[in-house]
Amino acid sequence: MVDLFDRSGDVPDTAPRPLADRLRPQVLGDVIGQAQVLGPEAPLGVMLEAGTLGSIIFWGPPGVGKTTIARLLADATDLHFVQISAIFTGVPDLRKVFEAAKLRRRTGQGTLLFVDEIHRFNKAQQDGFLPHMEDGTILLVGATTENPSFELNAALLSRSQVLVLERLSPDELELMAQRAENELDRKLPLEASSRAALLEMADGDGRALLNLIEQVMSWRVSAPLDTDALTKRLMKRAAQYDKGGDGHYNLISALHKSVRGSDPDAALYWFARMLEAGEDPRFLARRITRMAVEDIGLADPQAQSVCLQSWETYERLGSPEGELALAQALVYIALAPKSNGVYVAYKAARVAAKKTGSLMPPKHILNAPTSLMKDQGYGTGYAYDHDAEDGFSGQDYFPEDMGRHSFYTPVERGFERDLAKRVAYFAKLRARREADT
Structure with missing residues (x-):
């Protein structure tokens, strides 16, 4: 049509x-x-x-x-x-x-x-x-x-x-309300606080505001209404949100970046915004757990467990009680030490794996269950780490034509400070073993 x-x-x-x-x-x-x-x-x-x-x-x-x-x-x-x-x-x-x-x-x-x-x-x-x-x-x-x-x-x-084009600001909505009053030749029967509440109900939508004003002007009231009286007569306009659209991705991005930025208050705000808009709490539970894996990782290994436990608690309690468990997990990961060390290392390892194709592991770490495989050198020269000094042999486990690569670099935050010491310790031992050979 x-x-x-x-x-x-x-x-x-x-x-x-x-x-x-x-x-x-x-x-x-x-x-x-x-x-x-x-x-x-x-x-x-x-x-x-x-x-x-x-x-x-x-x-x-x-x-x-x-x-x-x-x-x-x-x-x-x-x-x-x-x-x-x-x-x-x-x-x-x-x-x-x-x-x-x-x-x-x-x-x-x-x-x-x-x-x-x-x-x-x-x-x-x-x-x-x-x-x-x-x-x-x-x-x-x-x-x-x-x-x-x-x-x-x-x-x-x-x-x-x-x-x-942007949502109208409160001042712009107020100007629109004044034009409506001039057109109708009378003032809105509202107190200052309820007038501000009416503008808030419009949520930046000028057409919605004029429709609300038209409703209010049709009422017969003997005195200006306060906020409580207004909200009893008018329902707040639903926030603009499409679970499959741009608003959905904007808000989840805001939530994720608030957590990454260690701001629990902003994280709780965006979490609440999504819940108020009707987002599935299970989607939020999944994303909160992903944040723990991606942005906290081994800086606080407990963060992932906290998120999974909050997710399980939600499944047992349901809404709205279970949403509090998700909020607790959200605050925990917002305040947790941050590291993407494993995330970066994982992506680098994937790139290297794709690039190197089908390189075989070095023969000394291959099992040799048959005599033919033994004749081919499988398992020859393997050093059993438990028999080595310090429980560390220092052997190279990368493909022979690839050489050693360093993917994981721990950050100096949280538990990864201890892991950084371990990485440095084994690097020192490996260098000593190589010097001895």
């Missing part, structure tokens, strides 16, 4: 209009927020000043002005505005849009095609825009809440400029 936006409007003036529609900016200068995109020295400001508007992908959360800015760009450049949604538009609809744009172009009228949720189109459908962008039939403005790097074709991205 194609939704063609007619700038003249097809809704009678007498029809009731939502507050968000009534407050829609009429010029780009009226847009609240997004100065990093619309300012005089910002990308769109520079493009419009130079009269060279190119195809654009708006990336940002809901309710920050993607559709409004696209519509106003068409007005500012005298282009015909066509709006479609990738959710409802199929290939036949796209063909009609392109054909109509071609007809307009022949009469000297350009087309700004706004595609909402453009990431919903598959790769082949995205490729279908390319020839029409290249020959100037359309100027594409796409909008997406997902990371374009992952969701859009490289060819489409190479022909467009990605502009990031």
